[in-house]
Amino acid sequence: MWFAIVLSALAMTGIVAARYALASGAFALATSRRRPGLYDRLGKQIGREIRWSLVSAAIYGIPAGVVAWGWQERGWTRIYTEWTALPLWYLPVSLLIYLFAHDSWFYWTHRLMHRPRLFRIAHAVHHASRPPTAWAAMSFHPIEAVTGAVVIPLLVFLVPVHVAVLALVLTIMTVMGVTNHMGWEMFPARFVHSPLGKWLITASHHHVHHQAYNCNYGLYFRFWDRLCQTDRGLSAP
Ligand SMILES: [Zn+2]
Numbered sequence: 628m629w630f631a632i633v634l635s636a637l638a639m640t641g642i643v644a645a646r647y648a649l650a651s652g653a654f655a656l657a658t659s660r661r662r663p664g665l666y667d668r669l670g671k672q673i674g675r676e677i678r679w680s681l682v683s684a685a686i687y688g689i690p691a692g693v694v695a696w697g698w699q700e701r702g703w704t705r706i707y708t709e710w711t712a713l714p715l716w717y718l719p720v721s722l723l724i725y726l727f728a729h730d731s732w733f734y735w736t737h738r739l740m741h742r743p744r745l746f747r748i749a750h751a752v753h754h755a756s757r758p759p760t761a762w763a764a765m766s767f768h769p770i771e772a773v774t775g776a777v778v779i780p781l782l783v784f785l786v787p788v789h790v791a792v793l794a795l796v797l798t799i800m801t802v803m804g805v806t807n808h809m810g811w812e813m814f815p816a817r818f819v820h821s822p823l824g825k826w827l828i829t830a831s832h833h834h835v836h837h838q839a840y841n842c843n844y845g846l847y848f849r850f851w852d853r854l855c856q857t858d859r860g861l862s863a864p
């Protein structure tokens with residue numbers, strides 16, 4: 628049993644690392660096409676971002692691997708595979724619940740990470756990326772990586788989710804994590820400034836966090852930032 632759990636954790640670490648390399652690599656390539664020269668002279672920083680991100684991949688991979696094993700072998704979690712096991716309207720609802728729960732957790736732990744002591748010990752690693760690049764998506768100190776790694780593995784025990792919706796959550800998490808750091812806005816201005824876009828976080832929003840530090844803490848939605856008056860609007864990265 629223990630051998631299977633370790634194997635699952637190792638496999639998941641490999642998957643998370645590969646997912647990071649593919650997503651960050653693809654958007655770094657897109658950056659070199661769309662904003663040639665943007666990452667010039669950032670070679671040393673990118674090396675650091677990749678090293679911290681690979682450590683984070685293991686920290687994310689271990690709980691994910693244990694839970695994946697328990698799901699397959701012990702029937703843990705509330706992940707379901709039959710489309711009709713729950714009403715179809717629940718599919719988009721569960722997507723929103725997962726994103727909102729993750730966003731809320733991120734907002735408050737992120738604000739905690741900006742308390743001086745925790746910032747010095749842990750979060751300074753993420754903010755060493757100035758300006759961040761597509762490779763900074765998982766560039767976290769291990770303490771911060773742990774706070775991020777436990778969210779989805781805990782949520783799957785609490786909130787029922789179809790396996791395809793879960794895959795979509797992980798895809799959104801990966802793509803937004805990379806693109807929010809890549810230094811330029813990939814969404815059209817028309818969308819970013821639309822009534823819906825005004826509630827969503829994209830690179831124009833998170834870039835301001837990396838410039839000013841004490842604002843724009845959110846992950847997907849501007850809900851908490853607006854409610855707590857920490858929203859300082861958009862930059863034009
Ligand atoms: Zn960031």
Ligand SMILES: [Zn+2]
Nearest residue numbers: 737741750836
């Ligand atoms: Zn921060």
